[in-house]
Amino acid sequence: MLTGCPERSAPPATSASPAQPKVASAPQPSQVASSAALAAEAPCTLDTQLVPGIPGSPGHLIPSAINPNGNSELAEHMRTMQSELKLARAAIERGEKVAPLWPRFRKIRCVWPTNQSDRNAAFDASAQSYLQAVAALDAAPPVDAAKAYGRVLDGCRACHEQSCGGAIPAIEALRMTAPDKK
Ligand code: HEC
Incomplete structure (x- = not known):
């Protein structure tokens, strides 16, 4: 049966891991995150308090065709x-500029x-560090995209190697050169 983290295959990350990027995070005021879209300026950090009872919160998992427990x-x-990212890959392959991803992806932290x-x-x-890579993609000219x-994808993978190894094949399938890409 699949859970939120499919086939959890790696032990939880330890804080002393040398591969861990050093991040200086300025103290930010705790603020309640909105469930749907984050306002561009809304804080979204480890300190952001999450709203109980919203879809996807404990006891309110979102029905899913893939995950019988809900997401x-x-x-x-x-x-x-x-x-x-699948759409972004196709756009990059056509030489098109990808619409900014960071404003939507950044809520991973809250x-x-x-x-x-x-x-x-x-x-x-x-x-x-993953979101820094997302921001760099947003800023990249098509030639560097x-x-x-x-x-x-390296950022996706780095986190999954620490915490949730079961999703790594799904991450690798997003590569530009993935053999099974559609
Ligand atoms: C900072 C850590 C981190 C990063 C970065 C990250 N993930 Fe995850 N991922 C997780 C964790 C933790 C879970 C388990 C989520 C849960 O069960 O609530 C997860 C779950 C998943 C799942 C399974 C979702 C499901 O339906 O159960 C997939 C697929 C996945 N990640 C793909 C990705 C992709 C693709 C990226 C990059 C675009 C990415 N992840 C970036 C930590 C991360």
């Missing part, structure tokens, strides 16, 4: 990022996971 808000967000202990400092540090796109 957390974070699992839904992962699926959204996955399908948006949504409900299936297991609340997954939203921890190591997760947040990985999320920040393929490389920047690959770095976004």
